[in-house]
Amino acid sequence: MLGEGxxxxxxxTGKNFLGSFVSxxxxxxxxxxxxxxxxxxxxxxxxxxxxxxxDWEAGLxxxxxxxxxxxxxxxxxxxxxxxxxxxxxxxxPQFYPSRFDIDISVCMSCQICVEVCPFEAIKMDTEFELSxxxxxxxxxxxxxxLAKSNEHYHxxxxxxxxxxxxxxxxxxxxxxxxAKVAATAAAAKVAAPVxxxxxxxIPEAKPAGEETRP
Amino acid sequence: MIATFVTQAxxxxxxxxxxxxxxxxxxxxxxYLPVGLQGIASVLISVVAIIAVFPTLFALAVWMERKGLARxxxxxxxxxxxxxxxxxxxxxxxxxxxxxxxxxxxxxxxxHFMAPVVLVVVVFMGIAVLPMGRNMTLVSMDAxxxxxxxxxxxxxxxxxxAGWSSRNKYSLLGAMRGVAQMISYEVPLLMSSVAxxxxxxxxxxxxxxxxQNKYTWGLPHWNIFTPWGLAAFxxxxxxxxAETNRSPFDLPEGESELVAGYFxxxxxxxxxxxxxxxxxxxxxxxxxGTTLFLGxxxxxxxxxGWVPSWIWFFGKVMLSIAVFIWVRGxxxxxxxxxxxxxxxxxxxxxxxxxxxxxxxxxxxxDGWVRWVVCSAVLLGAYALMGGVGMRGEHFxxxxxxxxx
Numbered sequence: 001m002l003g004e005g006x007x008x009x010x011x012x013t014g015k016n017f018l019g020s021f022v023s024x025x026x027x028x029x030x031x032x033x034x035x036x037x038x039x040x041x042x043x044x045x046x047x048x049x050x051x052x053x054x055d056w057e058a059g060l061x062x063x064x065x066x067x068x069x070x071x072x073x074x075x076x077x078x079x080x081x082x083x084x085x086x087x088x089x090x091x092x093p094q095f096y097p098s099r100f101d102i103d104i105s106v107c108m109s110c111q112i113c114v115e116v117c118p119f120e121a122i123k124m125d126t127e128f129e130l131s132x133x134x135x136x137x138x139x140x141x142x143x144x145x146l147a148k149s150n151e152h153y154h155x156x157x158x159x160x161x162x163x164x165x166x167x168x169x170x171x172x173x174x175x176x177x178x179a180k181v182a183a184t185a186a187a188a189k190v191a192a193p194v195x196x197x198x199x200x201x202i203p204e205a206k207p208a209g210e211e212t213r214p
Numbered sequence: 215m216i217a218t219f220v221t222q223a224x225x226x227x228x229x230x231x232x233x234x235x236x237x238x239x240x241x242x243x244x245x246y247l248p249v250g251l252q253g254i255a256s257v258l259i260s261v262v263a264i265i266a267v268f269p270t271l272f273a274l275a276v277w278m279e280r281k282g283l284a285r286x287x288x289x290x291x292x293x294x295x296x297x298x299x300x301x302x303x304x305x306x307x308x309x310x311x312x313x314x315x316x317x318x319x320x321x322x323x324x325x326h327f328m329a330p331v332v333l334v335v336v337v338f339m340g341i342a343v344l345p346m347g348r349n350m351t352l353v354s355m356d357a358x359x360x361x362x363x364x365x366x367x368x369x370x371x372x373x374x375x376a377g378w379s380s381r382n383k384y385s386l387l388g389a390m391r392g393v394a395q396m397i398s399y400e401v402p403l404l405m406s407s408v409a410x411x412x413x414x415x416x417x418x419x420x421x422x423x424x425x426q427n428k429y430t431w432g433l434p435h436w437n438i439f440t441p442w443g444l445a446a447f448x449x450x451x452x453x454x455x456a457e458t459n460r461s462p463f464d465l466p467e468g469e470s471e472l473v474a475g476y477f478x479x480x481x482x483x484x485x486x487x488x489x490x491x492x493x494x495x496x497x498x499x500x501x502x503g504t505t506l507f508l509g510x511x512x513x514x515x516x517x518x519g520w521v522p523s524w525i526w527f528f529g530k531v532m533l534s535i536a537v538f539i540w541v542r543g544x545x546x547x548x549x550x551x552x553x554x555x556x557x558x559x560x561x562x563x564x565x566x567x568x569x570x571x572x573x574x575x576x577x578x579x580d581g582w583v584r585w586v587v588c589s590a591v592l593l594g595a596y597a598l599m600g601g602v603g604m605r606g607e608h609f610x611x612x613x614x615x616x617x618x
């Protein structure tokens with residue numbers, strides 16, 4: 001009969017209306033400023049620069065290669081390469097960014113900068129309460145504001161950060177081993193033409209480095 | 215004619231005082247004025263009371279609507295401003311007052327300005343004839359019902375003024391739809407009320423309420439509790455929903471197709487006035503429905519007669535608003551052809567039939583025979599017209615006739 005469907009619909013919405021007062025799990029809204037839910041691990045919004053150790057300026061992983069600046073689709077990254085060099089995590093002297101600005105009012109959170117970075121230096125943050133009263137300067141972040149510790153990275157993306165740490169440790173071990181070999185080889189060259197003890201050390205060092213790799 | 219809030223009730227006991235509290239208060243205030251000013255002061259006080267009460271109810275209705283729709287969708291609704299978000303309408307009002315008032319460059323500025331004013335004025339004038347309690351009618355006209363419909367029909371003017379003066383295709387389309395819809399549903403709205411007039415024998419809303427304020431075995435003689443009254447009430451409710459442009463008949467302001475319909479080009483406080491006009495229109499048409507079918511200010515049971523009459527009236531009106539909100543939360547919007555088919559092929563013939571049934575009811579005398587006959591006729595017609603008439607090809611999927 002005409003109107004049956006309307007009555008069925010009214011019953012359904014009536015059930016929803018009353019049910020929302022009875023069972024709390026119907027209301028899925030989180031009352032945000034008072035209540036918070038932990039962000040899921042894959043959350044991302046704006047990029048930050050990772051640094052190792054206690055000093056942000058010395059520990060920045062970024063080597064100012066400017067790949068991210070070139071790849072950024074909305075062109076929100078601005079980098080000035082340094083003239084001098086500083087040692088990176090392996091100990092190799094590298095350039096560093098004397099300026100590194102991201103305009104987060106332009107950034108579209110695409111994560112391309114993270115994907116192209118060969119040095120694991122730029123990662124996505126989960127901080128979202130970024131409102132400011134200054135819409136120009138307040139949203140243009142310089143490298144000091146962008147620099148966040150590796151511990152922070154571990155806190156927001158634990159799985160990813162552990163993986164990155166393992167890879168970096170592997171590379172460092174490999175580099176150390178190589179350096180050691182080079183050093184021993186150099187030493188051997190200097191000391192004597194053939195020295196069996198030094199030659200035996202080489203195969204030992206290499207597998208140790210391999211094990212830490214993921 | 216302008217017999218405002220006349221007190222005839224003798225002051226006997228607390229119940230009478232509570233029932234007549236506003237009337238007594240007004241008489242007390244007016245008593246301090248010189249005799250020459252008393253008439254006009256009495257009218258002014260009543261008008262101010264109406265202008266204060268109905269926007270308050272509008273704010274309450276908006277709050278109810280937002281909360282109710284939220285709960286229907288398993289949300290919480292506004293809960294930030296004041297306890298349970300009750301002050302949200304005030305925040306909204308301040309917001310709309312401080313917004314920029316934009317008039318399109320090519321708009322007809324005078325008509326553009328007049329449209330919301332006309333709407334609000336006309337809607338408030340309709341309220342003047344509603345009996346809001348015992349002795350609480352601002353203007354107790356002999357032809358009150360006629361006056362109400364005359365005022366209700368004028369809202370179409372405002373809709374078209376808004377749509378035409380904006381010089382915007384969406385506004386104009388919305389206004390065209392609005393006028394077509396309101397005129398189509400004006401007819402069944404009137405026809406369903408005529409049944410009540412036929413039975414009561416008066417166009418005076420006071421007399422219509424008085425006629426329903428009787429009890430048999432403690433149960434009221436409301437018009438809705440008769441077969442013809444129930445049918446007329448359902449048709450009245452459908453037509454009233456369409457008349458106030460409420461969902462599912464909100465085609466004139468269908469957001470998905472017309473931006474906001476005829477008030478697309480309105481911003482700031484003019485937009486708020488349209489909003490106010492729409493809600494006060496809803497309140498007044500609910501008030502008329504209450505008066506015609508739900509016994510106006512009379513109590514639903516004889517033993518509840520001690521509760522003040524104005525509580526019953528406003529309670530019934532707010533209950534009707536709650537039903538409006540419930541329907542809005544349930545039904546999707548109709549299509550234009552469905553809307554017109556429904557009005558002219560179902561609602562109008564059914565109200566016409568209901569007039570016949572009401573006449574038969576009147577002349578069949580007391581007894582159970584008229585109950586059986588009238589119910590059978592109406593039920594049969596409903597099943598026939600609803601089942602056969604509405605399930606035809608006109609009500610199914612749309613057939614596209616353009617070349618493929």
